[in-house]
Amino acid sequence: MSKRSDQITLVAGGAGFIGSHLCRALLDRGETVLCLDNLQTARPSNLRLLERDERFEFIEADIVNPLPLDVLERTWSIGRVYNLACAASPPQYQANPEHTMLTNVVGTDHLLRLAERADARFLLTSTSEVYGDPEAHPQHEDYRGWVNCTGPRACYDEGKRAAEAMAFDFARMERTDVRVARIFNTYGPQMHPDDGRVVSNLICQALSGNDITIYGDGTQTRSFCYVSDMVEGLIALMESEQVQAEPINLGNPNEISVNELLTHILALTGSDADVVHRSLPVDDPRRRRPDISRAQRLLGWQPRVSLEEGLAATCAWFAGEIDGGRVPRPTAPDRVRASVA
Amino acid sequence: MSKRSDQITLVAGGAGFIGSHLCRALLDRGETVLCLDNLQTARPSNLRLLERDERFEFIEADIVNPLPLDVLERTWSIGRVYNLACAASPPQYQANPEHTMLTNVVGTDHLLRLAERADARFLLTSTSEVYGDPEAHPQHEDYRGWVNCTGPRACYDEGKRAAEAMAFDFARMERTDVRVARIFNTYGPQMHPDDGRVVSNLICQALSGNDITIYGDGTQTRSFCYVSDMVEGLIALMESEQVQAEPINLGNPNEISVNELLTHILALTGSDADVVHRSLPVDDPRRRRPDISRAQRLLGWQPRVSLEEGLAATCAWFAGEIDGGRVPRPTAPDRVRASVA
Structure with missing residues (x-):
């Protein structure tokens, strides 16, 4: 499945920190970008810069809810779906933990179903938090993690683990072409x-x-991974023809x-x-370093x-x-x- | 919060194996039981035995969907909510993994919100599967598990971990009085x-x-825990005044x-x-034995x-x-x- 130039790339969470950089990079590649965001944690100025581009469109929507008609009516034009929609810092995702969990599970399900209908590629941004407070170091994708599923970070950590589980079930059942990035700390x-x-x-x-x-x-x-490196990794993962249904760490080692x-x-x-x-906050991880050998091997990507x-x-x-x-x-x-x- | 005799006990999944035994035991205690079940894995004969009791009522419903009006209109009469709703054997829960995940997350959320509105106690039946293929033996509640969140069992294992996360968030935010049982293999x-x-x-x-x-x-x-022991444990957990917001293993060591x-x-x-x-199926656990010291200490319960x-x-x-x-x-x-x- 190669992407046609007239197709739409949907970016859920595209007004957030990494999301807005991703939208910018996709526009610079010549893609047409449809950005969904509930503006929960977005900076409005991120959007204003993007909206100067006529190939960029923003729709305010929360993926916990059924996707808006404005999106559904364009299903057949959508070629790529990036899901970056979820508050990612503890004070933000803990403010409404129920919403955090539902964003990851119900929101991801809505986008997976959209990608299935559209025959589009789907990329989930998961997180290094699926490794919890890791006992293995550095963290390889096969490490199963040390996550407290009853603690105050669980709405996010377990929400992302559940979102991964759903994504890989869609892949196993050949419903959608799925890619999963486990994003480590990113800044910029x-x-x-x-x-x-x-x-x-x-x-x-x-x-x-x-x-x-x-x-x-x-x-x-x-x-800490600089945001331009992260965005390059996400696009490389989405566009790769080498990736099987397997999670890929993206971060700076x-x-x-x-x-x-x-x-x-x-x-x-x-x-x-x-x-x-x-x-220290409860369940704060003591160490965090990605093993990025899989990304290097499959994507030819590493931070620069x-x-x-x-x-x-x-x-x-x-x-x-x-x-x-x-x-x-x-x-x-x-x-x-x-x-x- | 003590339970009044005129209150309704809602049992989601009450037509299933453990659920039907639980309904029987609750009726024998004099409780009025409202059973919800989507009949996905239930044996119809389980229901026929229960329906002879006039204090038993069955409503066919899938907790993934908004709860039926027949339930909502009795919100203020509900004193206890047991959530046993989810297919629990691998061939069954893997047949539709998306539905399994949503049952655990969205279904549990619907029931938690009902319990919150009703000021009712809520009990989630979680599972020993939250420990995955455990490296610690026997499994104590503080063990964080060894679960493959990308594998074919993840829809259930991670679904239950996500359901626990939601339940404990409701408890932490003082929205609902929550109890979580981690059920080990049960038969009968x-x-x-x-x-x-x-x-x-x-x-x-x-x-x-x-x-x-x-x-x-x-x-x-x-x-292997005999089902009558399991049901006694679930009721003891629901009725205990000693339990804090913490998961409790129930099973036979x-x-x-x-x-x-x-x-x-x-x-x-x-x-x-x-x-x-x-x-062996993928990710099948090699060993499984509950540490039930917490249940013994807090509930005075052990299998007989x-x-x-x-x-x-x-x-x-x-x-x-x-x-x-x-x-x-x-x-x-x-x-x-x-x-x-």
Whole structure:
């Protein structure tokens, strides 16, 4: 199944952080993009940039609900379906855990059924959170994870595991051509300043001169992938003819501690703010690093942007947003709560 | 919250194997029982026995769909909600994996919302399958499991994990008083002869004189709980004032191999049928034994029926069904497929 140039690429969650970069890259490839988003966690400015392109269309919709007629009536024109729709940071996805679970299960089901009807390719963005607080390191796709299915992160972690289960059942039953990306931590311009994730938190706090919050002792590790690398990986996965029905890790295997990340950010921003330590959230993973050998082998993909380059671009973008008044003085993290539609 | 005698106990999945025994026990306790079932895997004769009781009412409904008005209009009379609704044997739940997942997630959500509105207690029957093919033995509730979220059992295993996640989110947000039982292998009269589970398969094959099918070499272990013990455990869990929001294993810790089970059944049935070995299904667990210390401590519950007693009663029941023509000559297991509504 090759994609015809007159087909529509549907991006659910296309107004979010990674979603808006993906839409931009798809437009740059010449694709016609139909973006669905419930605007739960999206920045309106992400959309305004995209809407300048006549091959971009936005429909406000929550995939938990039946898909709008505006989408269904174009079923036969849809060639690709990317599902990036779900709040991805703990304060946001925990604000309404029932909605988070249903977004992943019911929303994914709606999009799988659409892809089935359209004979379109379907890509689910799953997450490194399916590995929970991993005992295996680095995390290979065959590792089954260490997820607490009764805890406060389960609405997201188990929701994504359930979405993967559904997607692979559609593939096993030959209902849809399915691809599943397990996305590790990603950062870059257009992140939501209030989403509670470590890169945006630290940069905004450093730039604003507020105290800087580190959860735990800062020795927990993450592996941060710059958003342009992630988007290239997603498109490579969607367009690959090599991939069988199997999940693929996408992320940057360069693992650093939160303390090291902070050192980089303080240097880039010239901040001398004080550091305040808070207790680690429940079930927070201690280590996180993708084994990307499968993506390298099947997609010929690996990240290209170094942490130094990526952080410099991200800090510059946040500085511009703060100077322009588009990013307010950061809220203390324990008061951050997303509004949920 | 104590249950008033004029309240209704709703049992979703109440026409199934464990469900029908539970309805019988609740009626014997003097409760008024409203049974919902989609009759996907139920034996109609289970219902006929229950319907002789005037405090029993059956409504055919699939909890994947919005609950019927017949239920909703009695919301304020409902004091207890038991959710046993989901096909539980692999051939049955794999016949329509999408429906299995939605039953667990959307169906559970519908019942949780009903319980919330009714200020009723809610009990989810989860499963030992949340532990997958366990690396810890016996399985304690704190063990996080070894589940393949991309495999052919995931629609059930991950569906139940997702249902647990939702239930505990309702508890954490103080929306509903929630109890979660993780049920291990259960057997007894009124099992479906065609459900593809090991006890019913072996007994029906032994009684019919067909070849007896053992998957793998028969050294894989299970722990079999007689159904009356299981039902006592479920009611004790529902009525307990001691339980916090935490899952509780219910099962019999007496672990035996499938070969030992066969030896018991051959002796009880006097069968000398030949044994045929077939390959193990994908992701079939090798070992399974509940740690029931939490149930013992919090509920004062433990199984009372020995395997010998339980198997004798079960063999006698199946013999009567076969003599009465109510159980047909068993189908070869690899041709067993449930019809799905």
